[in-house]
Amino acid sequence: MAYQETFEIRTSGRGMSDVTGQVAAIVERAPKGAGLAHVFVRHTSCSLLMTENADPDVRRDLETLARRWAPDGDPAYRHDLEGDDDMAAHARSVLSGTDVTVPFNDGQLLLGTWQGIYLWEHRARGHMRQVVVTLIE
Known part of the structure; x- marks a missing residue:
């Protein structure tokens, strides 16, 4: 069995938005059983x-680490x-990365105590982002 939904989230610029609740709601609405929730963002930034x-x-x-890995405005970049x-x-x-996979069972994500799913906006200004959740039982 496969089930799929897409949701949108507006970011406010660089930083993280917790999307755990949106993914959990999709899992709750889907037919019950055990499987994997594949969560994918349809963007490259x-x-x-x-x-x-x-x-x-x-x-x-x-x-802070991301600023070290890939600093804005590096003169070596061609794509600007x-x-x-x-x-x-x-x-x-x-x-x-642009995806995560989480197991689920009977309508519940099987996350650890301190785990959350986040959309990490890398652009300085906000964007509307689309997230696709595919449940595979």
């Missing part, structure tokens, strides 16, 4: 990741059509 959901310092520290953050956003997306 943001990411999806699973990280700690208790201490916001973890997310701030990840942003949309500004100094353009290529850096694409590089951050490649480094952190």
